[in-house]
Amino acid sequence: MSLERKDDYDHNAWLQEKDLSPVETTFLTALIWMDKRLRIVDYLEILESLYYRVNLQMPKSHTEQYNLDNKxxxxxxxxxxxxxxxxxxxxxxxxxxxxxxxxxxxxxxxxxxxxxxxxxxxxxxxxxxxxxxxxxxxxxxxxxxxxxxxxxxxxxxxxxxxxxxxxxxxxxxxxxxxxxxxxxxxxxxxxxxxxxxxxxxxxxxxxxxxxxxxxxxxxxxxxxxxxxxxxxxxxxxxxxxxxxxxxxxxxxxxxxxxxxxxxx
Ligand code: HEM
Structure with missing residues:
Protein backbone atom coordinates (compact mmCIF):
# COMPACT_ATOMS: atom_id res chain seq x y z
CA MET A 1 0.00 0.00 0.00
CA SER A 2 1.34 3.40 -0.93
CA LEU A 3 1.45 6.13 1.63
CA GLU A 4 2.77 8.88 -0.65
CA ARG A 5 1.25 12.25 -0.07
CA LYS A 6 -1.05 13.38 -2.86
CA ASP A 7 -0.92 17.11 -2.09
CA ASP A 8 -0.51 18.19 -5.69
CA TYR A 9 -3.60 16.33 -6.87
CA ASP A 10 -6.35 18.75 -7.98
CA HIS A 11 -9.39 17.41 -6.17
CA ASN A 12 -11.60 20.33 -7.11
CA ALA A 13 -11.08 19.72 -10.81
CA TRP A 14 -11.82 16.04 -10.26
CA LEU A 15 -15.03 16.94 -8.39
CA GLN A 16 -16.19 19.29 -11.14
CA GLU A 17 -15.63 16.68 -13.82
CA LYS A 18 -18.12 14.38 -12.10
CA ASP A 19 -21.80 14.86 -12.43
CA LEU A 20 -22.67 14.72 -8.72
CA SER A 21 -25.70 15.67 -6.67
CA PRO A 22 -25.30 18.53 -4.12
CA VAL A 23 -25.35 16.00 -1.26
CA GLU A 24 -22.57 13.93 -2.85
CA THR A 25 -20.52 17.03 -3.64
CA THR A 26 -20.86 18.32 -0.04
CA PHE A 27 -19.91 14.93 1.40
CA LEU A 28 -16.87 14.54 -0.87
CA THR A 29 -15.72 18.14 -0.34
CA ALA A 30 -15.88 17.59 3.45
CA LEU A 31 -14.06 14.26 3.12
CA ILE A 32 -11.32 15.75 0.93
CA TRP A 33 -10.95 18.70 3.34
CA MET A 34 -10.51 16.28 6.27
CA ASP A 35 -8.26 13.94 4.28
CA LYS A 36 -5.88 16.75 3.27
CA ARG A 37 -5.40 17.61 6.93
CA LEU A 38 -5.61 14.24 8.72
CA ARG A 39 -4.95 11.65 5.95
CA ILE A 40 -7.97 9.74 7.17
CA VAL A 41 -8.33 7.61 4.05
CA ASP A 42 -4.75 6.32 4.35
CA TYR A 43 -5.18 5.50 8.01
CA LEU A 44 -8.51 3.79 7.43
CA GLU A 45 -6.81 1.64 4.78
CA ILE A 46 -4.05 0.72 7.24
CA LEU A 47 -6.66 -0.21 9.88
CA GLU A 48 -8.59 -2.29 7.37
CA SER A 49 -5.56 -4.27 6.25
CA LEU A 50 -4.46 -4.69 9.88
CA TYR A 51 -7.89 -6.07 10.71
CA TYR A 52 -7.73 -8.64 7.90
CA ARG A 53 -4.18 -9.65 8.73
CA VAL A 54 -5.00 -10.17 12.42
CA ASN A 55 -8.16 -12.00 11.52
CA LEU A 56 -6.25 -14.45 9.34
CA GLN A 57 -4.16 -15.48 12.33
CA MET A 58 -7.20 -16.28 14.44
CA PRO A 59 -8.57 -19.80 14.78
CA LYS A 60 -11.59 -20.42 12.61
CA SER A 61 -14.98 -20.41 14.23
CA HIS A 62 -16.97 -23.60 14.40
CA THR A 63 -19.22 -22.53 11.51
CA GLU A 64 -16.24 -21.67 9.28
CA GLN A 65 -14.28 -24.79 10.18
CA TYR A 66 -17.05 -27.22 9.34
CA ASN A 67 -18.59 -25.02 6.67
CA LEU A 68 -21.98 -25.08 8.32
CA ASP A 69 -24.81 -23.14 6.77
CA ASN A 70 -26.87 -23.11 9.87
CA LYS A 71 -25.81 -20.04 11.83
C1 HEM B 1 -19.37 -4.07 31.52
C2 HEM B 1 -19.46 -5.34 31.35
C3 HEM B 1 -19.37 -6.08 30.03
C4 HEM B 1 -19.68 -5.65 28.75
C5 HEM B 1 -20.23 -4.30 28.34
C6 HEM B 1 -19.40 -6.76 27.86
C7 HEM B 1 -19.61 -6.75 26.49
C8 HEM B 1 -19.41 -7.85 25.65
C9 HEM B 1 -19.88 -7.97 24.29
C10 HEM B 1 -20.70 -6.92 23.53
C11 HEM B 1 -19.48 -9.18 23.83
C12 HEM B 1 -19.83 -9.79 22.45
C13 HEM B 1 -20.62 -11.10 22.63
C14 HEM B 1 -21.87 -11.02 23.41
O1 HEM B 1 -22.53 -9.98 23.38
O2 HEM B 1 -22.20 -12.01 24.10
C15 HEM B 1 -18.71 -9.82 24.87
C16 HEM B 1 -18.06 -11.05 24.78
C17 HEM B 1 -17.31 -11.64 25.78
N1 HEM B 1 -17.32 -11.27 27.11
FE1 HEM B 1 -18.12 -9.56 27.84
N2 HEM B 1 -18.89 -7.83 28.60
C18 HEM B 1 -18.89 -7.45 29.93
C19 HEM B 1 -18.54 -8.24 31.00
C20 HEM B 1 -17.98 -9.52 30.90
C21 HEM B 1 -17.72 -10.42 32.01
C22 HEM B 1 -18.11 -10.12 33.46
C23 HEM B 1 -17.10 -11.53 31.48
C24 HEM B 1 -16.59 -12.74 32.21
C25 HEM B 1 -16.03 -12.74 33.37
C26 HEM B 1 -16.98 -11.33 30.05
C27 HEM B 1 -16.35 -12.19 29.18
C28 HEM B 1 -16.51 -12.16 27.82
C29 HEM B 1 -15.91 -13.10 26.88
C30 HEM B 1 -14.95 -14.24 27.24
C31 HEM B 1 -16.42 -12.77 25.62
C32 HEM B 1 -16.14 -13.51 24.30
C33 HEM B 1 -17.29 -14.51 24.15
C34 HEM B 1 -17.41 -15.11 22.79
O3 HEM B 1 -16.53 -14.92 21.95
O4 HEM B 1 -18.43 -15.81 22.60
N3 HEM B 1 -17.55 -10.11 29.73
N4 HEM B 1 -18.70 -9.00 25.99
Whole structure:
Protein backbone atom coordinates (compact mmCIF):
# COMPACT_ATOMS: atom_id res chain seq x y z
CA MET A 1 0.00 0.00 0.00
CA SER A 2 1.34 3.40 -0.93
CA LEU A 3 1.45 6.13 1.63
CA GLU A 4 2.77 8.88 -0.65
CA ARG A 5 1.25 12.25 -0.07
CA LYS A 6 -1.05 13.38 -2.86
CA ASP A 7 -0.92 17.11 -2.09
CA ASP A 8 -0.51 18.19 -5.69
CA TYR A 9 -3.60 16.33 -6.87
CA ASP A 10 -6.35 18.75 -7.98
CA HIS A 11 -9.39 17.41 -6.17
CA ASN A 12 -11.60 20.33 -7.11
CA ALA A 13 -11.08 19.72 -10.81
CA TRP A 14 -11.82 16.04 -10.26
CA LEU A 15 -15.03 16.94 -8.39
CA GLN A 16 -16.19 19.29 -11.14
CA GLU A 17 -15.63 16.68 -13.82
CA LYS A 18 -18.12 14.38 -12.10
CA ASP A 19 -21.80 14.86 -12.43
CA LEU A 20 -22.67 14.72 -8.72
CA SER A 21 -25.70 15.67 -6.67
CA PRO A 22 -25.30 18.53 -4.12
CA VAL A 23 -25.35 16.00 -1.26
CA GLU A 24 -22.57 13.93 -2.85
CA THR A 25 -20.52 17.03 -3.64
CA THR A 26 -20.86 18.32 -0.04
CA PHE A 27 -19.91 14.93 1.40
CA LEU A 28 -16.87 14.54 -0.87
CA THR A 29 -15.72 18.14 -0.34
CA ALA A 30 -15.88 17.59 3.45
CA LEU A 31 -14.06 14.26 3.12
CA ILE A 32 -11.32 15.75 0.93
CA TRP A 33 -10.95 18.70 3.34
CA MET A 34 -10.51 16.28 6.27
CA ASP A 35 -8.26 13.94 4.28
CA LYS A 36 -5.88 16.75 3.27
CA ARG A 37 -5.40 17.61 6.93
CA LEU A 38 -5.61 14.24 8.72
CA ARG A 39 -4.95 11.65 5.95
CA ILE A 40 -7.97 9.74 7.17
CA VAL A 41 -8.33 7.61 4.05
CA ASP A 42 -4.75 6.32 4.35
CA TYR A 43 -5.18 5.50 8.01
CA LEU A 44 -8.51 3.79 7.43
CA GLU A 45 -6.81 1.64 4.78
CA ILE A 46 -4.05 0.72 7.24
CA LEU A 47 -6.66 -0.21 9.88
CA GLU A 48 -8.59 -2.29 7.37
CA SER A 49 -5.56 -4.27 6.25
CA LEU A 50 -4.46 -4.69 9.88
CA TYR A 51 -7.89 -6.07 10.71
CA TYR A 52 -7.73 -8.64 7.90
CA ARG A 53 -4.18 -9.65 8.73
CA VAL A 54 -5.00 -10.17 12.42
CA ASN A 55 -8.16 -12.00 11.52
CA LEU A 56 -6.25 -14.45 9.34
CA GLN A 57 -4.16 -15.48 12.33
CA MET A 58 -7.20 -16.28 14.44
CA PRO A 59 -8.57 -19.80 14.78
CA LYS A 60 -11.59 -20.42 12.61
CA SER A 61 -14.98 -20.41 14.23
CA HIS A 62 -16.97 -23.60 14.40
CA THR A 63 -19.22 -22.53 11.51
CA GLU A 64 -16.24 -21.67 9.28
CA GLN A 65 -14.28 -24.79 10.18
CA TYR A 66 -17.05 -27.22 9.34
CA ASN A 67 -18.59 -25.02 6.67
CA LEU A 68 -21.98 -25.08 8.32
CA ASP A 69 -24.81 -23.14 6.77
CA ASN A 70 -26.87 -23.11 9.87
CA LYS A 71 -25.81 -20.04 11.83
CA UNK A 72 -28.80 -20.07 14.11
CA UNK A 73 -26.78 -19.26 17.21
CA UNK A 74 -26.01 -15.77 15.95
CA UNK A 75 -29.64 -15.15 16.80
CA UNK A 76 -29.59 -17.03 20.05
CA UNK A 77 -30.98 -14.48 22.54
CA UNK A 78 -28.34 -15.05 25.21
CA UNK A 79 -25.66 -13.87 22.77
CA UNK A 80 -27.13 -10.36 22.96
CA UNK A 81 -26.42 -9.96 26.68
CA UNK A 82 -23.02 -8.32 26.11
CA UNK A 83 -24.64 -5.76 23.82
CA UNK A 84 -27.43 -5.35 26.36
CA UNK A 85 -24.81 -4.61 29.05
CA UNK A 86 -23.23 -2.02 26.76
CA UNK A 87 -26.56 -0.35 25.97
CA UNK A 88 -27.61 -0.16 29.62
CA UNK A 89 -24.17 1.32 30.40
CA UNK A 90 -24.71 4.01 27.77
CA UNK A 91 -28.21 4.85 29.12
CA UNK A 92 -26.81 5.04 32.67
CA UNK A 93 -23.92 7.24 31.52
CA UNK A 94 -26.15 9.71 29.64
CA UNK A 95 -28.82 9.93 32.38
CA UNK A 96 -26.04 10.18 35.00
CA UNK A 97 -24.39 13.06 33.16
CA UNK A 98 -27.75 14.88 33.10
CA UNK A 99 -28.29 14.22 36.83
CA UNK A 100 -24.85 15.73 37.36
CA UNK A 101 -26.24 19.12 36.29
CA UNK A 102 -28.31 19.20 39.48
CA UNK A 103 -26.48 17.08 42.05
CA UNK A 104 -23.79 18.33 44.39
CA UNK A 105 -21.72 16.07 46.69
CA UNK A 106 -22.12 18.14 49.87
CA UNK A 107 -22.86 16.62 53.29
CA UNK A 108 -23.55 19.97 55.00
CA UNK A 109 -24.56 23.49 53.96
CA UNK A 110 -27.87 25.17 53.56
CA UNK A 111 -29.75 24.72 51.26
CA UNK A 112 -27.44 22.60 49.07
CA UNK A 113 -26.64 19.16 50.37
CA UNK A 114 -26.58 15.97 48.35
CA UNK A 115 -29.86 14.92 49.99
CA UNK A 116 -31.69 18.20 49.33
CA UNK A 117 -30.54 18.10 45.72
CA UNK A 118 -32.01 14.61 45.35
CA UNK A 119 -35.25 15.92 46.89
CA UNK A 120 -35.21 18.78 44.41
CA UNK A 121 -34.65 16.38 41.48
CA UNK A 122 -37.49 14.13 42.64
CA UNK A 123 -40.10 16.75 43.50
CA UNK A 124 -39.42 19.98 41.64
CA UNK A 125 -37.25 19.38 38.59
CA UNK A 126 -39.27 18.76 35.41
CA UNK A 127 -38.97 15.04 34.63
CA UNK A 128 -36.39 14.81 37.44
CA UNK A 129 -38.04 11.73 38.93
CA UNK A 130 -37.95 10.16 35.47
CA UNK A 131 -34.27 10.94 34.99
CA UNK A 132 -33.33 9.52 38.38
CA UNK A 133 -35.43 6.40 37.85
CA UNK A 134 -33.92 5.90 34.41
CA UNK A 135 -30.45 6.11 35.94
CA UNK A 136 -31.23 3.69 38.79
CA UNK A 137 -33.00 1.19 36.57
CA UNK A 138 -30.41 1.21 33.81
CA UNK A 139 -27.72 0.71 36.46
CA UNK A 140 -29.56 -2.28 37.92
CA UNK A 141 -30.31 -3.73 34.51
CA UNK A 142 -26.61 -3.40 33.69
CA UNK A 143 -25.56 -5.39 36.78
CA UNK A 144 -28.06 -8.14 35.92
CA UNK A 145 -27.10 -8.16 32.23
CA UNK A 146 -23.36 -8.32 32.95
CA UNK A 147 -23.89 -11.20 35.37
CA UNK A 148 -26.09 -13.14 32.92
CA UNK A 149 -23.60 -12.38 30.11
CA UNK A 150 -20.87 -13.92 32.26
CA UNK A 151 -23.02 -17.04 32.79
CA UNK A 152 -23.61 -17.27 29.03
CA UNK A 153 -19.87 -17.04 28.36
CA UNK A 154 -19.20 -19.70 31.01
CA UNK A 155 -21.86 -22.20 29.93
CA UNK A 156 -20.99 -21.95 26.23
CA UNK A 157 -17.29 -22.46 27.09
CA UNK A 158 -16.42 -19.17 25.36
CA UNK A 159 -13.76 -18.32 27.96
CA UNK A 160 -11.41 -21.03 26.60
CA UNK A 161 -8.27 -20.42 24.55
CA UNK A 162 -7.77 -17.92 22.86
CA UNK A 163 -10.33 -15.91 24.84
CA UNK A 164 -8.85 -16.10 28.37
CA UNK A 165 -7.75 -12.47 28.30
CA UNK A 166 -11.27 -11.30 27.59
CA UNK A 167 -12.55 -13.45 30.46
CA UNK A 168 -10.06 -11.81 32.85
CA UNK A 169 -11.01 -8.39 31.48
CA UNK A 170 -14.62 -9.41 32.12
CA UNK A 171 -13.87 -10.21 35.77
CA UNK A 172 -12.38 -6.72 36.11
CA UNK A 173 -15.43 -5.23 34.38
CA UNK A 174 -17.97 -6.99 36.61
CA UNK A 175 -16.03 -5.84 39.70
CA UNK A 176 -15.96 -2.27 38.44
CA UNK A 177 -19.68 -2.48 37.60
CA UNK A 178 -20.32 -3.35 41.24
CA UNK A 179 -18.01 -0.48 42.20
CA UNK A 180 -20.30 1.81 40.18
CA UNK A 181 -23.29 0.41 42.08
CA UNK A 182 -21.74 0.87 45.50
CA UNK A 183 -20.37 4.40 44.94
CA UNK A 184 -23.68 5.46 43.37
CA UNK A 185 -25.68 4.02 46.28
CA UNK A 186 -23.85 6.36 48.67
CA UNK A 187 -24.43 9.53 46.63
CA UNK A 188 -27.97 10.44 47.88
CA UNK A 189 -26.43 10.53 51.39
CA UNK A 190 -29.67 9.28 52.93
CA UNK A 191 -29.99 6.67 55.69
CA UNK A 192 -29.44 3.77 53.28
CA UNK A 193 -26.34 5.44 51.90
CA UNK A 194 -25.00 6.31 55.33
CA UNK A 195 -25.28 2.79 56.72
CA UNK A 196 -23.98 1.20 53.55
CA UNK A 197 -21.03 3.56 53.87
CA UNK A 198 -20.57 2.54 57.51
CA UNK A 199 -20.47 -1.13 56.50
CA UNK A 200 -17.96 -0.26 53.78
CA UNK A 201 -15.61 1.47 56.22
CA UNK A 202 -15.82 -1.44 58.64
CA UNK A 203 -15.19 -3.96 55.87
CA UNK A 204 -12.15 -1.96 54.76
CA UNK A 205 -10.88 -1.76 58.36
CA UNK A 206 -11.26 -5.52 58.79
CA UNK A 207 -8.74 -6.23 56.01
CA UNK A 208 -5.52 -7.47 57.63
CA UNK A 209 -2.41 -5.25 57.44
CA UNK A 210 -3.65 -2.70 54.92
CA UNK A 211 -7.13 -2.12 56.44
CA UNK A 212 -6.53 1.33 57.88
CA UNK A 213 -4.72 2.48 54.79
CA UNK A 214 -7.56 1.18 52.56
CA UNK A 215 -10.22 2.97 54.66
CA UNK A 216 -8.25 6.20 54.44
CA UNK A 217 -7.78 5.85 50.72
CA UNK A 218 -11.33 4.89 49.73
CA UNK A 219 -13.43 6.53 52.45
CA UNK A 220 -11.19 9.43 53.47
CA UNK A 221 -11.00 8.33 57.12
CA UNK A 222 -12.38 5.87 59.68
CA UNK A 223 -15.73 7.64 60.05
CA UNK A 224 -18.04 8.96 57.38
CA UNK A 225 -17.54 12.60 56.47
CA UNK A 226 -17.52 15.09 53.60
CA UNK A 227 -14.30 13.43 52.42
CA UNK A 228 -16.18 10.13 52.03
CA UNK A 229 -18.91 11.58 49.84
CA UNK A 230 -16.38 13.54 47.82
CA UNK A 231 -14.42 10.36 47.09
CA UNK A 232 -17.51 8.34 46.19
CA UNK A 233 -18.54 11.13 43.85
CA UNK A 234 -15.26 11.42 42.00
CA UNK A 235 -14.99 7.61 41.73
CA UNK A 236 -18.55 7.40 40.41
CA UNK A 237 -18.50 10.25 37.90
CA UNK A 238 -14.87 10.45 36.83
CA UNK A 239 -12.54 7.54 37.54
CA UNK A 240 -14.91 4.61 37.02
CA UNK A 241 -16.50 5.98 33.82
CA UNK A 242 -13.06 6.64 32.36
CA UNK A 243 -11.69 3.17 33.22
CA UNK A 244 -14.87 1.21 32.41
CA UNK A 245 -15.43 2.94 29.06
CA UNK A 246 -11.85 2.18 28.05
CA UNK A 247 -12.06 -1.45 29.19
CA UNK A 248 -15.42 -2.04 27.44
CA UNK A 249 -13.89 -0.65 24.22
CA UNK A 250 -10.91 -3.04 24.55
CA UNK A 251 -13.24 -5.94 25.49
CA UNK A 252 -15.45 -5.45 22.43
CA UNK A 253 -12.36 -4.76 20.28
CA UNK A 254 -10.99 -8.19 21.26
CA UNK A 255 -14.34 -9.83 20.37
CA UNK A 256 -14.22 -8.02 17.03
CA UNK A 257 -10.70 -9.27 16.29
CA UNK A 258 -11.22 -12.84 17.55
CA UNK A 259 -14.75 -13.34 16.28
CA UNK A 260 -17.50 -14.71 18.43
CA UNK A 261 -17.01 -18.18 19.95
CA UNK A 262 -19.80 -20.51 19.05
CA UNK A 263 -21.04 -23.39 21.18
CA UNK A 264 -19.36 -26.74 20.40
C1 HEM B 1 -19.37 -4.07 31.52
C2 HEM B 1 -19.46 -5.34 31.35
C3 HEM B 1 -19.37 -6.08 30.03
C4 HEM B 1 -19.68 -5.65 28.75
C5 HEM B 1 -20.23 -4.30 28.34
C6 HEM B 1 -19.40 -6.76 27.86
C7 HEM B 1 -19.61 -6.75 26.49
C8 HEM B 1 -19.41 -7.85 25.65
C9 HEM B 1 -19.88 -7.97 24.29
C10 HEM B 1 -20.70 -6.92 23.53
C11 HEM B 1 -19.48 -9.18 23.83
C12 HEM B 1 -19.83 -9.79 22.45
C13 HEM B 1 -20.62 -11.10 22.63
C14 HEM B 1 -21.87 -11.02 23.41
O1 HEM B 1 -22.53 -9.98 23.38
O2 HEM B 1 -22.20 -12.01 24.10
C15 HEM B 1 -18.71 -9.82 24.87
C16 HEM B 1 -18.06 -11.05 24.78
C17 HEM B 1 -17.31 -11.64 25.78
N1 HEM B 1 -17.32 -11.27 27.11
FE1 HEM B 1 -18.12 -9.56 27.84
N2 HEM B 1 -18.89 -7.83 28.60
C18 HEM B 1 -18.89 -7.45 29.93
C19 HEM B 1 -18.54 -8.24 31.00
C20 HEM B 1 -17.98 -9.52 30.90
C21 HEM B 1 -17.72 -10.42 32.01
C22 HEM B 1 -18.11 -10.12 33.46
C23 HEM B 1 -17.10 -11.53 31.48
C24 HEM B 1 -16.59 -12.74 32.21
C25 HEM B 1 -16.03 -12.74 33.37
C26 HEM B 1 -16.98 -11.33 30.05
C27 HEM B 1 -16.35 -12.19 29.18
C28 HEM B 1 -16.51 -12.16 27.82
C29 HEM B 1 -15.91 -13.10 26.88
C30 HEM B 1 -14.95 -14.24 27.24
C31 HEM B 1 -16.42 -12.77 25.62
C32 HEM B 1 -16.14 -13.51 24.30
C33 HEM B 1 -17.29 -14.51 24.15
C34 HEM B 1 -17.41 -15.11 22.79
O3 HEM B 1 -16.53 -14.92 21.95
O4 HEM B 1 -18.43 -15.81 22.60
N3 HEM B 1 -17.55 -10.11 29.73
N4 HEM B 1 -18.70 -9.00 25.99
Missing amino acids: FWYWYPLYTLGLFSTLSYIVAAVSGALLGFYYSPATTGDPTTAYTQIEFIMTELQFGFFLRSLHRWSAQVMVAAVFLHMLRVYFTGSYKEPRELNWILGIILISLTMGFGYTGYLLPWDQLAFWAGQIGVEMALSVPLIGEWAAQLVFGGFTLSQATLQRMYILHVFLLPFIVTTLIAIHIGIVWVQGIAEPH
